[in-house]
Amino acid sequence: MRKLSVTNIKDSMVRFNVHLSYMYSKMLKGFLFITIILVPIHSFLVFTVLPQQAFRPTPVSTLSSTLWLTSIIFTFIIMYLAYSFASELSGGGAQLFLSHPLGKLEYVSAWFFTGLYVTVFLFLLSIILPVIVLDPTLLSKLSLRELYLLSLEMIVSGAIIFNVALMMKKSGLTFLCGVFFYYILPFVFMLSLAVFRKSSEFVIWMFIVLYPYKSMFIWGYARTFPYQIIQASFLSLFFAVLLHILAFVYSRWRLEVG
Amino acid sequence: MIEVKSVYKFYGSFPALRGVTFSVGKGVIAGLLGPNGSGKTTTLKILVGLLRRNSGEVQVLGYDPWVNGVEVRERVGILHERPIYPRDVSVHGLLKHLAKLRGLDDEEVKRVIKLVGLKEWEWKSISALSRGYLQRFGLAQALLGDPEILLLDEPTANLDPLARREILDLISILKRDLGITVIISSHIIPELQEVCNYAIFIRNGAVAGHGSLEELSIRYAVQSVYVIKTSYPRELAAYLIKDGIVTGVDIEKDALLVRVERGMNEEFIERIDSIKQKFNIESFYHKSSDLGELYEKVIRY
Numbered sequence: 087m088r089k090l091s092v093t094n095i096k097d098s099m100v101r102f103n104v105h106l107s108y109m110y111s112k113m114l115k116g117f118l119f120i121t122i123i124l125v126p127i128h129s130f131l132v133f134t135v136l137p138q139q140a141f142r143p144t145p146v147s148t149l150s151s152t153l154w155l156t157s158i159i160f161t162f163i164i165m166y167l168a169y170s171f172a173s174e175l176s177g178g179g180a181q182l183f184l185s186h187p188l189g190k191l192e193y194v195s196a197w198f199f200t201g202l203y204v205t206v207f208l209f210l211l212s213i214i215l216p217v218i219v220l221d222p223t224l225l226s227k228l229s230l231r232e233l234y235l236l237s238l239e240m241i242v243s244g245a246i247i248f249n250v251a252l253m254m255k256k257s258g259l260t261f262l263c264g265v266f267f268y269y270i271l272p273f274v275f276m277l278s279l280a281v282f283r284k285s286s287e288f289v290i291w292m293f294i295v296l297y298p299y300k301s302m303f304i305w306g307y308a309r310t311f312p313y314q315i316i317q318a319s320f321l322s323l324f325f326a327v328l329l330h331i332l333a334f335v336y337s338r339w340r341l342e343v344g
Numbered sequence: 345m346i347e348v349k350s351v352y353k354f355y356g357s358f359p360a361l362r363g364v365t366f367s368v369g370k371g372v373i374a375g376l377l378g379p380n381g382s383g384k385t386t387t388l389k390i391l392v393g394l395l396r397r398n399s400g401e402v403q404v405l406g407y408d409p410w411v412n413g414v415e416v417r418e419r420v421g422i423l424h425e426r427p428i429y430p431r432d433v434s435v436h437g438l439l440k441h442l443a444k445l446r447g448l449d450d451e452e453v454k455r456v457i458k459l460v461g462l463k464e465w466e467w468k469s470i471s472a473l474s475r476g477y478l479q480r481f482g483l484a485q486a487l488l489g490d491p492e493i494l495l496l497d498e499p500t501a502n503l504d505p506l507a508r509r510e511i512l513d514l515i516s517i518l519k520r521d522l523g524i525t526v527i528i529s530s531h532i533i534p535e536l537q538e539v540c541n542y543a544i545f546i547r548n549g550a551v552a553g554h555g556s557l558e559e560l561s562i563r564y565a566v567q568s569v570y571v572i573k574t575s576y577p578r579e580l581a582a583y584l585i586k587d588g589i590v591t592g593v594d595i596e597k598d599a600l601l602v603r604v605e606r607g608m609n610e611e612f613i614e615r616i617d618s619i620k621q622k623f624n625i626e627s628f629y630h631k632s633s634d635l636g637e638l639y640e641k642v643i644r645y
Contacts, residue, residue: 182485
């Protein structure tokens with residue numbers, strides 16, 4: 087078995103960093119384009135919504151509609167990146183990088199990092215940036231809870247989609263999986279919850295784990311729900327961590343390229 | 345340098361490799377020969393840890409490539425059969441990134457670009473390269489960091505005759521100047537004839553025969569060519585022709601190129617040893633064997 091030493095970890099971090107920088111440089115144009123398009127949209131929406139909330143606070147943040155809408159664009163980016171990841175794995179692109187001293191774990195981590203965290207970071211940036219630039223005093227009106235839950239929701243489903251890309255190496259299937267987890271399944275869940283009033287606890291918890299942000303609207307302010315949504319979201323966090331561990335173990339011990 | 349013992353590899357239930365066993369020593373140019381779908385590419389990918397074997401042992405430079413892939417790939421370069429490169433980066437940009445993964449700087453990028461003759465195309469996009477130049481790029485990325493072992497999977501496949509010639513010349517230069525161990529997978533025999541001194545024949549996922557060309561030509565009774573350096577080339581040529589062991593002799597300055605009758609290699613070597621002093625023979629060595637004939641005998645029968 088390969089020795090786990092400080093030098094090995096250090097070397098591994100250096101290679102991960104090198105590949106990450108390369109991926110950024112390749113995707114920079116696309117990321118910049120998206121940010122430039124979305125910052126004005128968010129600026130407009132945030133500045134029409136935030137003052138209302140400052141004067142007429144409501145239990146459910148009025149930013150929600152805006153965040154929900156624009157998060158769709160970012161979930162689409164995550165889906166597209168997972169699709170590209172699957173294409174690179176199946177099409178031979180991964181073969182080139184992995185024929186050099188780049189570990190499979192480092193390679194997969196670079197994709198996860200770029201596909202999930204950079205996209206979520208850009209999403210948050212596209213909301214926060216216009217507020218900071220135009221009126222920093224409104225920053226306190228942004229609900230951190232909302233941003234946390236929405237980011238977590240994007241990451242949980244994103245991690246599932248990236249795992250599908252990694253293990254199945256099929257770009258079409260990955261994209262379909264993205265559409266299913268981001269756009270279809272939540273509505274199927276909500277529909278079934280509405281139709282079958284007495285849903286089983288298991289279904290409710292599944293919904294909370296997969297969609298903590300959407301759960302906030304359904305149970306976040308209801309007195310019937312025995313837990314705080316933030317507390318319940320730790321289960322989502324745990325699930326996301328598990329998905330990451332699964333991907334890393336798979337990439338280290340099972341991933342074949344070629 | 346490379347030890348492969350009883351390696352099995354399955355794709356689902358299909359056995360791609362069935363107990364492959366061979367070894368390759370330092371400085372050898374080995375041809376990995378076999379028909380399409382015989383398991384050549386799978387073997388090469390297992391050697392760099394891209395594919396996992398189901399059973400058996402593989403050691404490359406003392407490491408198991410599946411477990412210590414990074415350590416192996418630090419010292420091994422590979423050119424894949426149908427490589428796919430990112431299209432929207434420049435030749436220099438992509439090589440620079442791959443060099444960085446090896447902890448190398450820009451000087452190394454310039455060295456390999458010069459070595460494979462890509463100077464004119466250095467700043468052009470990968471998408472602008474023709475098939476021949478893409479193959480040169482493939483060689484350049486495989487040569488980054490002066491690898492101790494070079495694996496070339498069908499390096500001339502799908503190339504026009506001119507590009508094919510250029511790539512073969514390049515491999516000959518690498519063999520001559522760098523002295524690295526090379527495994528070339530191909531099913532085009534005449535190409536390998538020019539560069540190989542060792543052969544691994546693979547058929548239906550199993551090794552049908554492997555060894556130096558001299559060993560194989562003795563084992564399979566194939567015509568061989570030997571070079572003899574002597575002070576009396578004409579006299580020696582006359583003696584050998586009269587002897588009946590050789591089928592032809594060419595004189596080149598102070599050396600003789602001798603074609604030995606099929607299956608007579610051992611007798612020929614014994615005979616040369618016995619007349620060494622008489623004809624003042626400085627050296628004699630096996631130059632080549634008819635690889636096509638070897639292929640016929642090992643693979644077809």
